[in-house]
Amino acid sequence: MAKLKxxxxxxxxxxxxxxxxxxxxxxxxxNWAALTAGKSGIHPITRFPIDQLNTRISGxxxxxxxxxxxASALTYELAETAAREAVTEAGIDLExxxxxxxxxxxxxxxxxxxxxxxxxxxxxADASExxxxxxxxxxxxxxxxxxxxxxxxxxxxxxxxTTGLPITLSTACASGATAIQLGVEAIRRGECxxxxxxxxxxxATAEALIRFSLLSALSTSNDVPxxxxxxxxxxxxxxVLAEGSAALVLESLESALARGATVLGxxxxxxxxxxxxxxxxxxxxxxxxxxxxxxxxxxxxxxEDEIDYINAHGTSTPENDKMEHLSLSTVFGQRISQIPxxxxxxxxxxxxxxxxxxxxxxxxxTMREGVIPPTINYDNPDxxxxxxVVPNKKRExxxxxxxxxxxxxxxxNTCLVMAREPV
Amino acid sequence: MPAAxxxxxxxxxxxxxxxxxxxxxxxxxxxxxxxxxxxxxQKLTAAGTKPVLDTERFAPYxxxxxxxxxxxxxxxxRGDQRQMETWQRLGTYVAxxxxxxxxxxxxxxxxxxxxxxxxxxxxxxxxxVDNAILAASENRNDFDVLLNEKLTTELRPxxxxxxxxxxxxxxxxxxxxxxxxSRTFMGEEGAGVAAVExxxxxxxxxxxxxxxxxxxxxxxxxxxLLGYELxxxxxxxxxKPVWQRAGSEGGGVVSGSGGAFLVLESRExxxxxxxxVYAELxxxxxxxxxxxxxxxxxxxxxxxKAANLPQGQVLALSGASGGHAATSAExxxxxxxxGLTARGFGTLTGHLKEAQFPFAVxxxxxxxxxxxxxxxxxxxxxxxxxGIPEQVLATAVGYHQFEGLALVSAG
Numbered sequence: 073m074a075k076l077k078x079x080x081x082x083x084x085x086x087x088x089x090x091x092x093x094x095x096x097x098x099x100x101x102x103n104w105a106a107l108t109a110g111k112s113g114i115h116p117i118t119r120f121p122i123d124q125l126n127t128r129i130s131g132x133x134x135x136x137x138x139x140x141x142x143a144s145a146l147t148y149e150l151a152e153t154a155a156r157e158a159v160t161e162a163g164i165d166l167e168x169x170x171x172x173x174x175x176x177x178x179x180x181x182x183x184x185x186x187x188x189x190x191x192x193x194x195x196x197a198d199a200s201e202x203x204x205x206x207x208x209x210x211x212x213x214x215x216x217x218x219x220x221x222x223x224x225x226x227x228x229x230x231x232x233x234t235t236g237l238p239i240t241l242s243t244a245c246a247s248g249a250t251a252i253q254l255g256v257e258a259i260r261r262g263e264c265x266x267x268x269x270x271x272x273x274x275x276a277t278a279e280a281l282i283r284f285s286l287l288s289a290l291s292t293s294n295d296v297p298x299x300x301x302x303x304x305x306x307x308x309x310x311x312v313l314a315e316g317s318a319a320l321v322l323e324s325l326e327s328a329l330a331r332g333a334t335v336l337g338x339x340x341x342x343x344x345x346x347x348x349x350x351x352x353x354x355x356x357x358x359x360x361x362x363x364x365x366x367x368x369x370x371x372x373x374x375x376e377d378e379i380d381y382i383n384a385h386g387t388s389t390p391e392n393d394k395m396e397h398l399s400l401s402t403v404f405g406q407r408i409s410q411i412p413x414x415x416x417x418x419x420x421x422x423x424x425x426x427x428x429x430x431x432x433x434x435x436x437x438t439m440r441e442g443v444i445p446p447t448i449n450y451d452n453p454d455x456x457x458x459x460x461v462v463p464n465k466k467r468e469x470x471x472x473x474x475x476x477x478x479x480x481x482x483x484x485n486t487c488l489v490m491a492r493e494p495v
Numbered sequence: 496m497p498a499a500x501x502x503x504x505x506x507x508x509x510x511x512x513x514x515x516x517x518x519x520x521x522x523x524x525x526x527x528x529x530x531x532x533x534x535x536x537q538k539l540t541a542a543g544t545k546p547v548l549d550t551e552r553f554a555p556y557x558x559x560x561x562x563x564x565x566x567x568x569x570x571x572x573r574g575d576q577r578q579m580e581t582w583q584r585l586g587t588y589v590a591x592x593x594x595x596x597x598x599x600x601x602x603x604x605x606x607x608x609x610x611x612x613x614x615x616x617x618x619x620x621x622x623x624v625d626n627a628i629l630a631a632s633e634n635r636n637d638f639d640v641l642l643n644e645k646l647t648t649e650l651r652p653x654x655x656x657x658x659x660x661x662x663x664x665x666x667x668x669x670x671x672x673x674x675x676x677s678r679t680f681m682g683e684e685g686a687g688v689a690a691v692e693x694x695x696x697x698x699x700x701x702x703x704x705x706x707x708x709x710x711x712x713x714x715x716x717x718x719x720l721l722g723y724e725l726x727x728x729x730x731x732x733x734x735k736p737v738w739q740r741a742g743s744e745g746g747g748v749v750s751g752s753g754g755a756f757l758v759l760e761s762r763e764x765x766x767x768x769x770x771x772v773y774a775e776l777x778x779x780x781x782x783x784x785x786x787x788x789x790x791x792x793x794x795x796x797x798x799x800k801a802a803n804l805p806q807g808q809v810l811a812l813s814g815a816s817g818g819h820a821a822t823s824a825e826x827x828x829x830x831x832x833x834g835l836t837a838r839g840f841g842t843l844t845g846h847l848k849e850a851q852f853p854f855a856v857x858x859x860x861x862x863x864x865x866x867x868x869x870x871x872x873x874x875x876x877x878x879x880x881x882g883i884p885e886q887v888l889a890t891a892v893g894y895h896q897f898e899g900l901a902l903v904s905a906g
Contacts, residue, residue, distance in 0.1 A: 124643040179617045179660040179681060182721065184642055191629045199626040200717035204556075208727045208745075216726035216895075221616060221660075222682030226896055229783055237781035237897055239689045240682045242615075242661045250678060254693075261700045278639065279646055286652035346611070346677040348668040351578060351656050360674070481656065482665025484677060 074494035076326045078340075079373035082260040084494055088333040089164070089321030090433045091157030093150050094420040095131040095314055099157055104437055107445040108466040112298035112419050114312050120278045127290040129297040131314025131421030132276045139274075142183040144218035146274025150317035150426070151175065151228055155270050158319035159232060163333055164266070166232065171266035173234035174254040175225045176247030178275035178425045182219045190215075224272075234268055242425065244480030245385075246344075247271060248318065249428030249488050253342040255322040265327040271429025272317035281313055287352065289389060301422075302449035303386035303415035304393050304461050311387040314421030318429035320436075325494055337436040338491040340473070341372025347483030354395045354479070361399035361485045365475065368487035369403075374473065376404050379411060379489070381444060381469070383435045383476040384461075386415025387422050396477060397457040412469065414447040414462040428478035432488055435474040439492035444469050517698045518906050519860045520770040521597025521758030523589040523709070526844040526854075527559035527751055531592060536861050539843065539869050546843050548734055549715075555731040558714050559751030559845030564588060569595075570670050579666055580619040580657040586711035587666045589754035593707065594671055597758035598770060603672060605768075610675040610703040611664055612694045614686035614710035614849040618658035620718055624649045663711065673707055684814070685781070685897025686710065687852035692779040692899065694759050704764040710849035711754030723748055728818055728894050736873035737817040737839040738826060747817040748894050751845020755854035772906035774860040777886075778802055781899035791821070794898065795828035799835075802888060802902050806834070810868050810880050811888040812859045813837045814851040818894030825892045826876075835888070836880045842872045852899060855889035859903040862887050866905075 078084050092099065095113030096106040106113070114131050119140065122128040133139060138149040159166055187203065196202035207215070217223045225238035243250040248271025255267035284290050291310035293300040301312045328335055345367060347360035354361060369376065385396055401408045416434050423430055438444055443466050450463035476488045522532040527547035529538060538544050549560045566584055569591030570576050576584060594600040599609070628645045635641045656662050661679040668674050680686040680693070687710050694708035713719060723729045723746070731745035740747040765772055780801045784794035811829055815822045815837075829837045840858055841847075847854055862868060862884045871877040885905045892898040 121637075121639045121643060123640045124647045177681075179658075181617060181620075181658075182718070182725070185638075187625070188629065188632060188638060191632070199629045200622060203629075204717060204721055204724050207721055207724045208729070210725065210727070213726060219722055219725055220683060220895065222685050222893075222896055225682060226783065230785065237685055237689055237692075237783045237899065238682075239680055239693070240686070242659075242679045242681055243677065244659065244661050254678075257697075257702065261696055261702070263696065278642055282643070282646045282650065283652075283655040285647070286650060287655065344676045346664075346668045346674040348672050348674050351662060351665055351669065480661070481659065482661045482677075483668045483674070484661065484665075 084325040085256045085259050085339040086325045086328045086335045087337045088323045088328050089158035089162030091154035091319040092433045094316035110448045114297045126292050128294045133315040143275040147272050148224045150274050151270050151272035154317040154319040158321050162321035168233040171264045173238040174251040174269045175240045176251035176271040176425045186215045243484040246478035246480040246484040246486040247425040249478040249486040256339050266323040270319040271426040273425040274315045301388045301418050303388040304457050306452045306454040308388045312421035314423045316423040316426045318433040340491045341368045341489040343367025344486040358399040362402050364485035364487045365403045368489045372489035379475045380471045380473050382413035383431050384415045385477040385479045412460050412462050418448045435476045439471045516762035517695045517776040519773045520760050520765050521593040522857045523593030523756040525589050526753035557734045561752040582618045582713035583663050586663040590667045590756045593756035606672045607674050609673045611677045611707045612690040613664040613679045614690040615660040615679050619716045684891045684893040686849045688781045688899030695779050705760040709756030709853040712848040712850050714750040714752045736842040737815045738876035740817045747819040753847045754850045755857045774863040775904045775906045777902040779901040791824045808834050810884040811837045812855045813839045814855040814891035815839045816846040816894040821892045836878050838869045852891035859887035859889040
């Protein structure tokens, strides 16, 4: 009989449903097949013109009905699609989820085409005044809804019958992990028996791309798109902007067992630590990331020796991969060179607000399937980063525990520890 | 079914393993009325305080503008100030006021273990660049190419960071060294409600000993008005108190610039360090009425019932925005609840969006702490309150969606 309380006397949190969408496809099955085949979803940008752009590739999700309808519509569809798969797998009523919603999604802004349409709809000389005047005469609430930060969660709440006030959050590139952490915490506090945690990001607009480009964060390896994302390689030159979503149904183990649900994995622990060094760079000694990893291990009640695999943040930027290696080698010592560590981003790119959730989903599948997805494009190892990155080919392995890292702008560091089985 | 407030959850709510009292030990406030809890208390309890209004800059809209602020007082490094636009500067400044007020600001150990939840929208776009793009579009039929040309050459690289929602929290970490956990909630007034609710739950359950929670809103930017006006929510024409805007031109919301941050602590933690306690933060209740189905009134009724209001006269610091439907539903719910007397502080501060609920809780705490009520902010619509307010309600009913309230008690 599994223990229903953890080492700190809190309810054990199980995962009973998983849903995923990335540039590799819709659903777990397609994604897992591609991921373990070492297939890349990175491709040339076709959604908007690439004139003047230094980066002309991405991992956009171009195959959904909303793919051309703006960031807000696409983010909603991504979230809804992943949540539907997860709730269905969990065997919970699709219209009456019966627990709270935690949504990680990108900050919204009025789409440029909408702004242009407002401008073209009036005649006043001052553009700002003109846009405001036309806005208040709109006959539709579509633009308003797309520019409200609470809309996507509100619509998801309607669709799935989640309870209470939904939480929409942003911790930049750690958002997806934070959404899971908030769900875990709500269950541990006894506020609910189950929670729906979703990370979704469909915000790869031209302006988003340009903004990251201006910060020199993006890969410009345009010629062979599938080779552009190369975490831990010596010639890594930035991340590849991407879209996607993942949803987890989190449930107290007690509730999951009581209703006979299949337990897909256990959310053992969460840790975070804010960095006060710089808006985009981490503290040179890596101490906040180190503290976040240690906090996640402590929260999980596991020692450094008990982690079988690390799902890296591994963005493929020179800075991240170096700092992630420094932090991990500090925590795990010499053993770090023996722990398999791979980056899903080598195949799907950096899905920003969704990344932490997508990578948690893949971590859980890694344990269940006993297969570690590779880090592809590892042709030119960085000698300063001595890691077993599961290069280029998947590896069969018995994986009982995973550490998944998420680090973001604004000093956000969040780590999750997951286990295959309850204790 | 009153789906909004989760009754099922309320009924099956299991008590947390340990329960700690949550007390408010620090308040940071900025609005058009000034800065700091004392200035606000003085202004709001003085008879006949008039709102500070700017009716010209954004005509036909009226806004409650920021007061003059010496940013150096809370953001010592000019370099840090330059990395932010006004919204982030404002939030960072108000957070600093709250930390100062709690006596935590210079305590590195306390700041480095402090958890944070920030309620945020987005930062300011570059109006000059945006309007130049719109103007240039007059002579072009390849708008997407124009966009690439202009954005790649004219955007300031660091502006992106000044726009990112979670970079208010990021700047608070950098400037004030608050480096426990850091979460940013989005979603207009609901973000403020959820932030306070989550922060209180963390302290109550023993997950955190001390927390910084709050938000800021900088309305003096055309896009911040546009966010409301895409839904025709802004009031136009002559200014009126929040309760009196029904039937006027526009949607009823008059926005303001400002912010509110609170330091929440477990009572043990506060007592151990000898902190001054303003008030205890009692139940925080939140809801999501499906307003199109007409659920707002029943949701507000359910929330009020769940707040465990005491018998007798109770003062309510209402965050009503003036938005017609939401404000009239809130007014009706408060009027129908025997003993409840509302003060719509938005009349004097304007609507502060994400910061509205933290602001309401702060004003409620000040009344409890000072053992005195606020006079009417609108003699036509509000009733006198006699006596000492020992428990004060704080509300925020979103102009469009999401609602919440909290009960603050003598500490």
